[in-house]
Amino acid sequence: MTTGARRRMGVEERREQLIAVALDLFSRRSPDDVSIDEIAEAAGISRPLVYHYFPGKQQLYEEALRRAAQELSGRFEEPHEGPLGARLLRVMERFFDFVDDHGPGFSALMRGGPAVGSGRTSAMIDGVRQAAYEQILAHLGIADPPPRLALVVRSWISLAETTALLWLDGRHIPREELERQLVHDFAALTAVSAAYDERMAQVVRTMLADEPADGMFGELVTRLLALPQPA
Secondary structure (H helix, E strand, O other), rough: OOOOOOOOOOOHHHHHHHHHHHHHHHHHOOHHHHHHHHHHHOOOOOHHHHHHOOHHHHHHHHHHHHHHHHHHHHHHOOOOOOHHHHHHHHHHHHHHHHHHHOOHHHHHHOOOHHOOOOHHHHHHHHHHHHHHHHHHHHHHHOOOOOOOHHHHHHHHHHHHHHHHHHHHHHHOOHHHHHHHHHHHHHHHHHHHHOOOHHHHHHHHHHHHOOOOOOOOHHHHHHHHHHHEEEE
16 A cells, blocks of 8 residues: 655644555554564655654554454444344455455454554454444344343354454355354354243244244255255
């Protein structure tokens, strides 16, 4: 990401430019492999000028991560209209769009990268997970979830995160399949929990009430029924 001819910028405009440049570079390569010199060259400024706006690479890295975290949190926002399965699929499609576009940056955000051990970085990651958690509960229409539902939703968010990280290591499974599988995983986790708790059973009934037979959850049932019978 280069800026072309140099021009004077205000303090905030220059900071925003450097953050955008750093985020772009971190999205294509591991932050450990990106130097301040490369960031300066991509921004069309000198190395000392980068340090004028940020004390060091660590601070610029954390600010880029903060922007990435804000963007990733927004991927879980979805209008509360239509079947839940279709909504979750759209969320997963946007989630994997982000993962696909920002592979190394996503890995750095979730794994800590050069900021491992940083309380600020951990807080960013926790913020993304909490935003996703609250969005899913909002889609379910539940403000005060029972313990089993809280466990299911947080487990599913962790599963989506882990699945995306493993997918980035080799992309051996088509992402479209994983997006659908994760929606089915949510239904499966909720259904299993419903077998142990009446409040969870009611959550499942509500989830299925507006779900069409050919919707995402119905597709899971169809796939399970199509499994070959043992000889």
